[in-house]
Amino acid sequence: MSRSDTTQPKLDETDRKILRIMQQDATISFERLAKKVNISKTAVWNRIQRLQQSGVIVRQAAIVDGRRAGLQEVFFVTIRTNSHDAGWLENFHRAIQEMPEIQEAHRLAGEIDYLLKVRVPSTAEFDAFYKRLISRISIYNVTSSLSMEVLKEETALPV
Amino acid sequence: MSRSDTTQPKLDETDRKILRIMQQDATISFERLAKKVNISKTAVWNRIQRLQQSGVIVRQAAIVDGRRAGLQEVFFVTIRTNSHDAGWLENFHRAIQEMPEIQEAHRLAGEIDYLLKVRVPSTAEFDAFYKRLISRISIYNVTSSLSMEVLKEETALPV
DNA sequence: CTTGAAAAACATGCCGC
DNA sequence: GCGGCATGTTTTTCAAG
Numbered sequence A, B: 001m002s003r004s005d006t007t008q009p010k011l012d013e014t015d016r017k018i019l020r021i022m023q024q025d026a027t028i029s030f031e032r033l034a035k036k037v038n039i040s041k042t043a044v045w046n047r048i049q050r051l052q053q054s055g056v057i058v059r060q061a062a063i064v065d066g067r068r069a070g071l072q073e074v075f076f077v078t079i080r081t082n083s084h085d086a087g088w089l090e091n092f093h094r095a096i097q098e099m100p101e102i103q104e105a106h107r108l109a110g111e112i113d114y115l116l117k118v119r120v121p122s123t124a125e126f127d128a129f130y131k132r133l134i135s136r137i138s139i140y141n142v143t144s145s146l147s148m149e150v151l152k153e154e155t156a157l158p159v
Numbered sequence C: 001c002t003t004g005a006a007a008a009a010c011a012t013g014c015c016g017c
Numbered sequence D: 001g002c003g004g005c006a007t008g009t010t011t012t013t014c015a016a017g
Helices: A013-024 A030-037 A041-053 A086-098 A123-136 B013-024 B030-037 B041-053 B086-098 B123-136
Strands: A057-064 A073-080 A102-108 A114-120 A141-153 B057-064 B073-080 B102-108 B114-120 B141-153
Touching (some): A013 A057, A057 B013, A073 A123, A073 B102, A086 A123, A102 B073, A123 A141, B013 B030, B013 B057, B030 B041, B073 B123, B086 B123, B114 B123, B123 B141
Antiparallel strands (some): A073 A114, A073 A141, A102 A114, A102 B141, A141 B102, B073 B141, B102 B114
């Protein structure tokens, strides 16, 4: 199952401190990080190594401001479907992975089957995206909601 | 307004290449990055400096796997309200910023007023969060949907 | 924009405790 | 587990074409 392939390494408070700091600034040197969490440089190095190998730290990345990078609009797309066969699913999964405008895709419990977060340069571009989406997959019911205002968009997790 | 305080620096194709690479791996050295985008090390350095100062690159951060870090569950919370006065808004905004479980918050056009993405260790923890939320703000209608499966969760934007 | 140089800061691995 | 030392690498600034 999609939920079971994730082993959970035990994290102590020092690990979580390291994660909190590195989620805000991954350019910090081992030396300064070591001082902040009150262990040696070597120990910090070993812990980060372990956190990376166990997949807790996925990667270190530049966080880009969507609006300033020319991607002004965020839409949320809810999808209800009636075809739940394997072929439809595979097709749907492939479409999601292949369409870079789709930033997030979740299968939900309840009324709505799927929720997508979509980021595009403009509402006109969203319309083009929408047409491409519905031409690729058969959908029973779709609704698209424009985000008028982003109140919070936080990449750092509360570890 | 909340949408107009974002100036948009012009980005050329080299800038976008740099952003694409650094969104995947910010630990790359200037030298290797320079080779990849076919300009000099110094030029890369200057561009990155400019991208950071103009706010296109917000920061460089460790990307953490929520499940492996002990945050197993994702919920989406839709909110409809009937009180739109300034006091309610301020209170709501403060609650959103202060509750670290809330990773994203959007004001939507249409039926739903607000959409929250909430990340918690367990469904029990979500229940506790939910009670805290509705005790802080008066809400006309709320629905919470559990994400059964994360099909895609991409921090890199398609610049 | 480029090359090249140079100092300071840093990463990395090894050593003995 | 720890601290320190040694090596090579990287960052950052600067000069000059």
